[in-house]
Amino acid sequence: MPENQAKEQPRRRQARGERRIAQLLEAAATVFTTTGYTAASTNAIAREAGVSPGTLYQFFPNKEAIAIELGDRLMHQMREAYGEALAPVDPATPLEEAVGAAVDRFIAFNCDHPVFFALMHGPDIPGLISEEHDALHATLLARIEGLLASLLPDAPPADLTRTAHMCLGLYKAGLELVLGHEGAEREAYVQELKSVLIRYLQPLVGDRLGRTPATTPTS
Structure with a gap:
């Protein structure tokens, strides 16, 4: 067998393996989202992927290994998402714009990957x-x-930490409601979440920078 052909075969096998792993992880995401991690089984994941349990075990020894691989990939994607969403902004940026951009980015990620919430908060x-x-x-x-x-810019570090914890807590509470609805109702909850965060932050931003707090629409 020519040397270049011998090298090509392992590459093809590796590519097939990667496609199979992606297929299994996609199936696992569906099962974990539908049933939760605890109730999920390797048999259910194999069935969702359209393969035999034996095929699944060629790549993953158990359900936990699948969840860990899936979670690792999702967290890598999340790090990329929040790197863009939470970059520092010009202090002159309207609060509504800063909050809206960050929330939209995170909501989009979680709506595209509902299994992330199922895995991370189960x-x-x-x-x-x-x-x-x-x-x-x-x-x-x-x-x-x-x-x-x-x-x-003039807030003490301890105040920033406390405010960050509050913002993240409010976001997580709102996210569960957002993911529990679809269509127009989901959009309505997204707007409610933005409104809550803006109303929480507006007095702080107005006081610190001498701004006059803007009026937000009544929900």
Whole structure:
């Protein structure tokens, strides 16, 4: 067999393997979102993927390994998303614009990947995912503090940390409601979430920068 043909065969096998892994992870995302992590099974994932359980076990030894791989990929994508969403802004940027841009970016990610919420906030997620999520949470808070610092340049660090925790807590509470609805009702909840965050931050931004708080529409 020619040398270049011998090299091509492993590459093809590797490409087929990657496609199969992607197929299994997509199926797992559907199953985890529908049933939750605890109730999911490798048999259900294999059935969703249209393969035999034996084929699944060629790539993953158990459900936990699938969840960890899926969670790792999702967290990598999330880090890219919040890197763009939570970049510092010009202090002159209207609060509504800064909040709206950040919320829209995160809501879009979670709506595109509903399994992220199911895995990260489930009652029985694997320990490794929990550790990775804690690290992601800490980094996310730091990014929120950086965004707030650009809006509140004179705020003490302790105030920024507290405000960042409140903003993230409000967002998570609103996200669960957003993901629980579809269509126009989902959009309405997104607007409610933005309104809550803006109304919480407006007095702080107005006081710190000497701005006159803008009037937000009544929900």
